[in-house]
Amino acid sequence: MKKIDNMRVHFYGVQGSGSIFPSKHERDESRKLSDLDLLKQLFTLLKGKADIRQPIGLTVEDLLGGEISTENLTKFREQFELSEQRVYGGWTSCFRVETSDGYDLVFDCGSGFRICAQDIVDKWEVHGNRTLTIFGSHAHFDHTEGFDQAAVCFDPRNKIRVIGNNQYLQALDQNLGIFSRQIDMQLNGIQTPLNYELMPAEFSSIEIRDLTENPIPSEQDPIVGEYHDIHVPITIGRTTIQPFEVFHPDPCLGYRIEHNGKVFVYCTDHELRHGDDPDHPLQIASQKAEDVLRKYSQGIDLLYRDGQFLRAEYDGQIGVSSAFGVSRKDWGHSCFEDVIDMAEACKVKTTYIGHHDPNRSWSERNWMDETLARKSKQMGRRIELAKAETVIDL
Numbered sequence: 001m002k003k004i005d006n007m008r009v010h011f012y013g014v015q016g017s018g019s020i021f022p023s024k025h026e027r028d029e030s031r032k033l034s035d036l037d038l039l040k041q042l043f044t045l046l047k048g049k050a051d052i053r054q055p056i057g058l059t060v061e062d063l064l065g066g067e068i069s070t071e072n073l074t075k076f077r078e079q080f081e082l083s084e085q086r087v088y089g090g091w092t093s094c095f096r097v098e099t100s101d102g103y104d105l106v107f108d109c110g111s112g113f114r115i116c117a118q119d120i121v122d123k124w125e126v127h128g129n130r131t132l133t134i135f136g137s138h139a140h141f142d143h144t145e146g147f148d149q150a151a152v153c154f155d156p157r158n159k160i161r162v163i164g165n166n167q168y169l170q171a172l173d174q175n176l177g178i179f180s181r182q183i184d185m186q187l188n189g190i191q192t193p194l195n196y197e198l199m200p201a202e203f204s205s206i207e208i209r210d211l212t213e214n215p216i217p218s219e220q221d222p223i224v225g226e227y228h229d230i231h232v233p234i235t236i237g238r239t240t241i242q243p244f245e246v247f248h249p250d251p252c253l254g255y256r257i258e259h260n261g262k263v264f265v266y267c268t269d270h271e272l273r274h275g276d277d278p279d280h281p282l283q284i285a286s287q288k289a290e291d292v293l294r295k296y297s298q299g300i301d302l303l304y305r306d307g308q309f310l311r312a313e314y315d316g317q318i319g320v321s322s323a324f325g326v327s328r329k330d331w332g333h334s335c336f337e338d339v340i341d342m343a344e345a346c347k348v349k350t351t352y353i354g355h356h357d358p359n360r361s362w363s364e365r366n367w368m369d370e371t372l373a374r375k376s377k378q379m380g381r382r383i384e385l386a387k388a389e390t391v392i393d394l
């Protein structure tokens with residue numbers, strides 16, 4: 001693997017609300033496109049060799065470079081430049097940043113965290129300081145569900161530090177007791193068979209809190225190890241991470257990650273609200289959060305942002321991949337069109353739109369991505385739908 005210059009960003013989970021697996025129909029559609037592309041190329045090749053007046057003068061073996069075998073067919077196929085079908089991945093939110101000074105930072109523990117953790121374990125077998133810092137956005141299930149399936153939690157040599165708001169720490173602790181080291185016996189074993197006694201890694205927690213508005217409580221909170229003021233960046237080696245509040249029904253944090261002048265903003269689950277009354281308190285709060293997000297995203301290298309709905313879906317004119325619409329106002333997610341607008345206004349170099357709706361069909365994702373590809377050309381900056389397994393070097 002190439003040396004990391006500044007930061008390497010891995011996308012493990014870009015799916016919103018719930019994990020999905022591509023349906024048979026979606027797999028068939030994708031395969032059909034691949035097959036058609038191959039056939040097109042194959043017949044173009046044959047056309048170049050065939051003549052109306054005489055036979056092609058080639059055996060199948062000549063064409064293939066040997067007998068019909070899987071190996072020869074694979075080699076034959078590889079000579080064509082086939083277009084790659086887009087794969088979006090089905091795991092919920094999880095990103096990882098590897099820094100040039102050797103740190104692993106994870107953002108959210110959706111179902112993508114299982115594979116992310118396996119990669120970290122493999123890396124640590126060779127080298128690594130066995131310390132992982134996880135930054136949580138918010139407590140919703142699609143941002144926490146992968147935690148107890150992560151290999152990194154089961155090795156006593158590993159130190160796992162979780163940084164997030166109180167709700168995020170609570171969401172992990174209430175079923176597992178990893179911070180408080182106690183479990184409500186009524187809840188034990190209900191959501192998961194696991195708890196802290198079966199998870200031997202060393203866990204610690206830091207609550208991000210607005211200490212001006214909410215000073216440290218006098219009574220010790222058993223799930224909080226330390227407090228960190230939201231206005232102060234967190235420093236890990238040569239990386240600084242600035243948390244900020246975004247707008248969502250559950251208190252939610254975005255993060256601006258900076259290393260050697262390169263910047264990545266991770267902003268999942270944020271709604272730029274479209275209400276009729278500009279003085280509505282929720283409208284004001286949403287706009288305020290959007291302003292902060294845009295301030296932190298000016299001229300940045302990489303942005304990941306929630307753009308779950310098309311505007312017509314948000315307004316309830318149509319449903320997601322269905323004709324039946326319901327208003328999505330106050331569901332906590334932004335419109336696809338608003339992310340494009342933000343990327344342009346903030347002059348973001350590369351933008352990935354994510355938190356894909358589980359009901360969004362593969363063909364519709366593909367169509368949205370085609371639209372973004374055309375927009376990117378017009379705008380002169382890169383913008384596309386987020387795909388799991390994308391790796392970006394900044």
Ligand SMILES: [Zn+2]
Nearest residue numbers: 016017142269
């Ligand atoms: Zn979510």
Ligand SMILES: [Zn+2]
Nearest residue numbers: 140248269332
């Ligand atoms: Zn959420």
